[in-house]
Amino acid sequence: MTAVKICGLTKKEDISYVNQLRPDYVGFVFAESKRKITKEKAKSLIQGLEKQIKTVGVFVNAPIKEVKEIAAYCDLDILQLHGEEDQAYINAFSQKVWKSFRIKNPDDLSQLQQYDTEGYLLDTYVEGEYGGTGKTLDWTGIAPLPQKRPIILAGGLTSENVEEAVKTLRPYAVDVSSGVERDGYKDYRKIEKFIRTVRG
Template structure:
């Protein structure tokens, strides 16, 4: 079954929502973003989080020592890198954390990057390309560009996924993880109704009950 990550949590209310609905992962953004949170706030939120849910910290081109400090302070399970982090950079954390590396998909040449990073990461996260932002664009990219990729690599799919298109995304791409943020928000805040609908569609085939 496809796993679910809800990214960009910022509030105690967000934690209450995910504790009720139990996605597999939640993400906290430490990079420059409208969803950026401090390490102090993240620690407060994680302290309230159901222990069955794994925590992901999202970073962009931070010094490795700064990432380590934040990860230890907050008690993160997984580090997700959205910048130009090298294979060596990713590898230096692997004895302590699960590592996810994000890639922006522009064309079919994306598989060259996946081959390069396969030995150094646990998950390759594929998102829409946007020259102005590192992830979180809320835009769907052409899934035909990654046809068959999930059969060779363990991938997370991000980019404009909502309750309306999530079953199509799962059927067409067959990702290991679906990564959601703006697709489960209303007016910039996480919405429990959308989170519940997404999880129901993935885990119960869209059926009620």
């Protein structure tokens, strides 16, 4: 079954929602973003999180020392890297790493071959942005996916299109943030519908 990650949690209410709805992963953003939170806030949220839900920290070109400090402080399970981090950077961490790639066309998938990492996250290419744009990735244009490692699919997913995305690409996991928000905040019913659609 395709795993589900709900990204960009910022509030106690978000933790309450995911504890009830049980996605496989939740994400906390430590990079510049409207969803960015401090390590202190993330830790306090994680302390209220059901233990079986895995935690993912999202970073963009952050110093290795800073990432290590936040990962240890928050006891993160996975590091999700959205910048120009190379293999040497990835190898510096003991945690599992998901490397993100911004995809414009099928040729961009060749980037994956340059990395040995736990998972590959595919997001939509938007000039000057590192993710979280809500822009939909062209799934049909990149099928079938390489299966060297788990593929995490992001980029404009909603409960209306995720079923088609999963059927087309068969990813290991799907990653959603703005697609389960209303007026910029996580919405219980949207999260519930998204998870139900993926698992249905």
